[in-house]
Amino acid sequence: SQTIHQWPATLVQPVGSPLSLECTVEGTSNPNLYWYRQAAGRGLQLLFYSVGIGQISSEVPQNLSASRPQDRQFILSSKKLLLSDSGFYLCAWSVRGADTGELFFGEGSRLTVL
Amino acid sequence: GQNIDQPTEMTATEGAIVQINCTYQTSGFNGLFWYQQHAGEAPTFLSYNVLDGLEEKGRFSSFLSRSKGYSYLLLKELQMKDSASYLCAALDSNYQLIWGAGTKLIIKP
Helix, strand or coil, rough: EEEEEEEECCECCCCCCCCCEEEEEECCCCCCCEEEEEEECEEEECCCEEECCEEECCCCCCCEEEEEEECCCCEEEEEECCHHHEEEEEEEEEEECCCCCEECCCEEEEEEEE | CCEEEEEECEEEEECCCEEEEEEEEEECCCCCEEEEEEECCCCEEEECCCCCCCEEECCCEEEHHHHHHHEEECCCCCCCHHEEEEEEEECCCCEEEECCCCCCEEEEE
């Protein structure tokens, strides 16, 4: 069966510090991978998605970046965090080429920038 | 622009029935999802509708009207564990999900 894991689960970082969130998927090949951010009382905001190794599409210009060094690994990074980067970050995957595009989410990472 | 509207919060009584509505405006349409999200956790898939009509899955049912840009999620025999946020999301012509802000459902004994 397929599983998705992301870490760390909780992170408290000072403004201006770097960030690295990691996500891995097991039990499937060539998944579409996504990073979402969820702010309190707001819908899920798509940050990045990837259809293959080294292929990253950015939906929202910001100080965040994403990389996909391996087929089932997706990393969200920042060189200098802002207060506005606080939120709940979710990694997700979907089956490439599937008609429905159903998403399977990781456990989430709660980031607090102080 | 693309937009999903759903109520911010609803309250219902344990054992009762509740209907959560969602209206959508998207560039093209390839289906509508409902996800459940408990506080502090990731969303989990509930239903997917692409054709008009009602899809029943146990205590939960989802309805779609493509001509009206409208869907609802119906929860029957409410249990305390159903207290959660319910997210409506529409799949546009590029197979990108457009998300609503979610409806927080509070269940009272």
